[in-house]
Structure formats: structure tokens, C-alpha cells
Amino acid sequence: MIKKIGVLTSGGDAPGMNAAVAGVIRAANAKGIEVYGIRDGYKGLINGWFEKVDIDFAQEILTRGGTRLGSARLPEFKEESVRQIGVDNLKKAGIEALVVCGGDGSYMGAQRLTEMGINCVGLPGTIDNDIVSSDYTIGFDTALNTIIEAIDRIRDTMQSHNRAAVVEVMGNHCGDLALYAGTTTGCEVISTSESKLTEEEICEQVKVLAKKGKRSVIVLVTENLYDSNALAKKVEEKSGYVTRATILGHTQRGGIPTGMDRYLAVTSAIYAVDQLAAGKGGVYVGLDGNKLVARDINSTLNMPRKDKSQELSTIRLLNSQFKK
Template structure:
């Protein structure tokens, strides 16, 4: 039976990470296991920023956005010498296993630590929903609701003034935020990383809607595929709509996590502690339908992304319908 475990958050912050940390602490203490938080992710492992926490710490953070224990990117962690420092710090503290909350990059570090004798279990913490071995990730639901609310507010102004808006959302090469948000807000044009439209196609579609007399047009695009402001200028020139770009940026990462994100975080964390108690490591906890499962980390990195082409095509068709 293990006596001490650690928990860290790595990569970009996501709503629900604190709920996951909280649940790790509660689940461990229920089994008489001491818990240590690692400040600022893998950087904290290397710098020995380890801190024992109790149930009170757990209760204080459960509903907060972001990550109370901090996160940082450490590319150097791929180097053996750097990881050896982390392992030495963990062993000196008597910490036998870790729960790592983050994305694909975080899991690579977890796998390497497992190979070096520190069992690690990964939890899916990212707003992008880009971990293909889990249907949903911790933080996605909250971010999606933030995007939805933002688009609806933008629509109010566009409708009032007969305008067009280009709204850029996060996703880091995964189009789920754009697809889901565009679907639930009735966006007339949706262009994602996986289903990218050319600028000409977007401009022509908006010009078509303008000729039909549509009073407002919302275009939802994934980040990193266009210059949103330049695209807005091209649309305005071709369609006659006053067109502005809104880049939602880090507003999508913040905020109080939704009930669904908290539920996923808490249940995943409890499941992860059970895996560590069973002596397992090198695993990633994912949501498959309504069921939590633990998969080998190496295998999760090679699972192909779900093809949403037909879904995207259908939504585009439905949302672009308009009659004078």
C-alpha cells in the first residue's frame, strides 16, 4: 500500500483542474494516504516545490477556476538528466506515485516518470477537447459555455446594427470548440481546423447572405488558420456588411467550472487514485461514453481523431438557410 502520492497540473490551465486536485486529496486521505501538491507542474518537480496538504486545502479550491497549484511549461523535461532531478526529489520526499492533470504533452512526461519508477496516472485537463482517447476533457464544457455566451452577446449587437462578426475561438488545431459553439448559436459560417474553408468560400457565403438581406451574420473560426482581422476586412469589402473580428482569447480558459466539468474532474480523480493504489502506472483516464476507462498512455497518443466532416457539413447547411 502506497503511503504518499503527489498531484500536479501541467500545460494550459482549464476550469475543473482544481476540482480534480481536490478530489485526489479527498480520495487519498480516505485511504490514509498523504498528498503532496507540486507547484507549477513539472517545473515544480525539478525545483522541489512540493507541499503537503490536507482536507481543508481540498475544500477551499473545489469551485475555483484555473489551477490553484499553478502550471508551467517545461520543454527540458524531455531530457533524462532533468527527469532524474524530479525523481530524486520525489523519492527524497517519499512520494511513490503521481496524478498528472493536463494534455498530451503532460502525458509524455507521466509516461517517462513511470518508466523511471514513479507510477503516474494522467487526467484529461484541457479546454480544447483535443485528447482523442476521451470523449470530453476537463474544462471543455466550461469553455464551450463561455464561447456560446460571448457569441450570443455579439449577435445582439450585429443584429441591432445589420453587421457581420468574425469570432475566433481556441482549440489548438482541434475544431471542437468552434464546431460545438457554432452549432448551438446558429452561426452562419463555421470553419474549423479539420474542416477549413478557404477565405474565398467564406467571403462568397457572406456576400450571398448579404444579397438575400440577412440582418446579421456570425462566422466562427478556429484559431491559427486565418488572420481574423484581415478576414473581416475582406468580408466587409465584398459583402457591404460592417464587419469586425473578435478574438475571445483567454476568456475561454477562465471562470467557475460548470457542474459537468466538476463531475468529470472529481470522478476521474477518484478513479485515478484507485489505479495508483492498485499499483498501476503509465495510464490515462478517459471518458468513453458514460464510462471512465484507463488506457495505456503510449496507445492513447496514436488514436486517430474522430472524423466530424459529415456533422460539420450538415450544420453548415442548416445554419446557412435564409429566405427574403
Template sequence: MIKKIGVLTSGGDAPGMNAAISAVVKSAISKGIEPYVVREGYKGLINKWIEKVDLSFASDIIARGGTVIGSARFPEFKEESVRKVAVENLKEMGIEALVVIGGDGSYQGAEKLTNLGINCIGLPGTIDNDIVSSDYTIGFDTALNTVVRSIDQIRDTMQSHSRCCVVEIMGNGCGDLTLYGSIATGAEVFSTKESFLTEDQICEQVTMLAKAGRRSVIVAVAEQLYDSHALAKKIEKASGYVTRATVLGHIQRGGSPTAMDRYLAINAGIFAVEKLVEGKGGLYIGMSENKLVARDINSTLNMPKPDKTEEYEKTKKINLSI
């Protein structure tokens, strides 16, 4: 029976991470295991920023956004010599297992620590929903609701003045926030890495809507595909709509987690502790067909991305109809 479990958050923060931390701490205590938090991700393992926490700590953080124990990018962790320092620090404190909350990069670190003798379990924490081995990730639902609320509010003012707005949405190479947000808000035109439109194609579609008398148009685009403000000027010149651009930015990463994100985070945290108690490591906890599953981390990193072409095409057809 293990006596001490640690938990850390790595990579970009996501709403629901604190709920997952809380679940790991509470679940560990319920099983007679001492819980520890590692501050600032993998960097904290090297610097021994590790501290014991209690039920009071866990109870106060569930509703908070971000991650109260901090997160940091730490590319040096790719070096085996650096990882060995982390393992030595954990063993010195008697911590036998670790829950890592983050994305694919975080899982790679967790797998390598498992190979060095510290059993690790990964939980999917990212707003981008870009971990293909899980249907949904912790933080995605909250971020999506922020996107939908923002587009709805932008629509109000565009409708009032018969205008067009380019809305840039986060995603880091995965278009799920843009796709789902467009479905939920009826964005007339949308473009992601998976279903890319050239600037000329966007202008053509908006111009068609203008000629049809559409009072307002939302153009939802995934980040890093265009210069959104330059695209807005190009759309205005082509279509005649007064066109503005709004970059939603980091408001998508913050905020109190939704009930669904808390539900996923808490159940995944409990499940992770159960697996560690069983003596298992090198696993990733994901959501598949509405059930939690534990898979080998290495296999999850190589799973093919689901094809959502049909979903894109159906949504474009109804949103762009005139």
C-alpha cells in the same frame, strides 16, 4: 500500500483542474494516504516545490477556475537527466505515485516517470478537447459555455445594426470549440482546420446571406487560421455588411467550472487514486461512451482522431440555409 501521492497540473490551465486536484487529495486522505501538491508543473518536481496539503485546502478550491498550484511549460523535462532529478526528489520525500492533470505532452512526461519507477496516472485537462482518447476533457464544457455566451452577446449587437462579426475561437489545431459553439449558436459560417474554408469561400457565403437579406451574420473561425481583423475587412468589402472581428482569447480559459466539468474532474480524480492504490501506473483516465476508462498512455497518444465530417456538413447545411 502506498503512503504518499502527489498531484500536479501541466500545460495550459483549464476550468475543473482544481476540482480534480481536490478529488485526488480527498480520495487519498480517505484511504489513509498523505497527499502532496507539486507547484508549477514538472518544473516544481525539479525545484522541489512540493508540499503536503489537507482537507481544508481541498475543500476551498473546487469552484475556482485555473489551477491554484500553478502550471508551466517545461520542455527541459524531455531530457532523461532532468527526469532523473525529479524521480530522486520524489523518492527523497517518500512520494511513490503521481497524478498528472494536463494534455498529451503532460502524458508523455507521466509515462517516462512511470518507466523510472514512479507510477503516474494522467487526467485529461484542456479546454481544446484535443485528447482523442477521451470523448470530453476537463475544461471543455466550461470553455464552450463561455464561447456560446460570448457569441450570443455579439449576435445581439450585430442584429441591432445589421452587421457581421468574425469571432475567433481557441482550439490549438482542434476545432471542437468552434464546431460545438457554431452548432449551439447557429453561426452561419464557420471554419476550422478540419473543415477549412478559404477567405474567398467565406466572403462568398457571407455575400450570399447579404443578398438574401440576412440581418446578421456570425463567422466563427478557429484560432491561427486567419488574420481575423483583415478577414473582417475583406468580408465587408465583398458583402457590404459592416463587419467587425472579436478575438475571444483567454476568457475561454478562465472562469468557475461548470457542473459537468466538476463532475468529470472529481470522478476522474477518484478513479486515478484507486488505480494508483492498485499499484498501476502509465495509465490515462478518459471518458468513453459516458464511462471512465483507464488506458495505457502510449496507446492513447497514437489513437486516430474521430472523423466529424458528417457533423460539420449537417451543421453547415442548416446554418447557411436561406
């Protein structure tokens, strides 16, 4: 049985990461395993920023947003010589295995460390929901609810003044935040990375709604597709609506995690500790339906993303319906 494990958070922060760390501590403690928190992700690994964490620490961070351990990007970690420094630091501290909470890039680092003799298990921590081998990721539900609340507020003022709004949300190359938020708030126009509309198509759709007399229109777009402020000006010119852009930005990452994100984080963490205690590494814990599964990291990194274009087409059609 292993005696010491480490836990780190890597990549962009996500609500529920603290709950995942707390879950690791509690599950390991129940098995008599010591846990060491590693500050600032892989950067802390190569700098030896380790500290023993206990049940009191777990209780303190369980409900908090962000990541108490911190996170930092380290592109150099792809180099074996850099990773070797981290491996040497772990061995010197007697840390035999790691739980890594983060996204695809974090998983690749975990796989490489496993190949170098340090068993690692990954937890899917990212608001984007872009880890294709897990139905949902830690942080997605909280971010989604933050977006929904923002859109509901924006709708109130757009409706009051007969205006349109362009709302930009995160998602990287995954449109799930936009799809789910657009579905649940009735956004009339939705454009995602997987199903991108041209600026002309967006303007034409808003123009049609304006001619029908719709009092408010929300155009919801995934980040990095357009210059949202410039798009708002084009929508205004073509449709006649006074139009403003709202870029939600990092508000989507912060905040107290929802119950569902906490539940996913804690149960995934317990499952991860079980994997390490059984001597397994190079796997990630994902949600498949309502069941947690452990899959080989290498085999999942290049899994094709589920095609949701038909679902998005249906929502676009339903949300654009309006009769004066």
C-alpha cells in the same frame, strides 16, 4: 499500499483542474494516503516545490477556476537527465506516485516518469477537447459555455446594426469548440482546423447571405487559421456588411467551472487514485461514453481523431439557411 502521492497540473490551465486536485486529495485521504501538491507542474517537480495538502485545501479550491497549484511549460523535461532530477526529488520526499492533470504533452511526461519507476496516472485537463482517447476533457464544457455566451452577446449587437462578425475561438488543432459553439448558436459560417474554408469561400458565403437580406452573420473560426482582423476586412469588402473581429482569447480558459466539468474532474480523480492504489501507472483516465476507463498512455497518444466533417457539413447547411 502506497503512503504518499503527488498531484500536479500541467500545460494550459482549464476550469475544473482545481476540482480534480480536490478529488485526488479527498479520495487519497479516504485511503489513508498523504497528498503533496506540486507547484507549477513539471517545473516544480525538478525544483522540489512540494507541499502537503489536506481536506481544507481541497474544500477551498473545489469550485475555483484556473489551477491553484499553478502550471508552467518545461520543454527541457523531455531530457532524461532533467526528469531524473524530478525523480530524485520525489524519492527524497517519499512520494511514490503522481496524478498529472493536463494534455497530451503532460501525458508523455507522465509516461516517461512511469518508465523511470514513478507510477503516474493522467487526467485529461484541457479546454480544447483534443485528447482523442477521451470523449470529453476537463474544462471543455466551461469554455464552451463561455464561448456560447459571448457569441449570443455578439449576435445581439450584430442583429441591431445589420452587421457581420468574425469570432475566433481556441482549439489548437481541434475544432470541437467551434463545432459545438457554432451548432448551439447558429453561426452561419464555421471553419475549423479539420475542415478549413478558404478566405474566398468564407467571403462568398457571407456575400450570398447579404444578397438574401440576412440582418446579421457570424463567422466562427478556430485559432491559427487566419489573421481574423484581416479576414473581417475582406468579408466587409466582399459582402458589404460592416464587419468586426472578436478574438475571445484567454477569457475561454478562465471562470468558475460548470457542474459537468466539476463532476468529470472529481470522478476522474477518484478513479485515478484507485489506479495508483492498485499499483498501476502509465495510464490515463478517459471518458468512453458514460464510463471512465484507464488506458495505456503509449497506445493512446497516436490514436486517430474522430472524423466530424460530416457533422460539420450538416450544421453548415442548416445554419446557412435563410429566406428573406
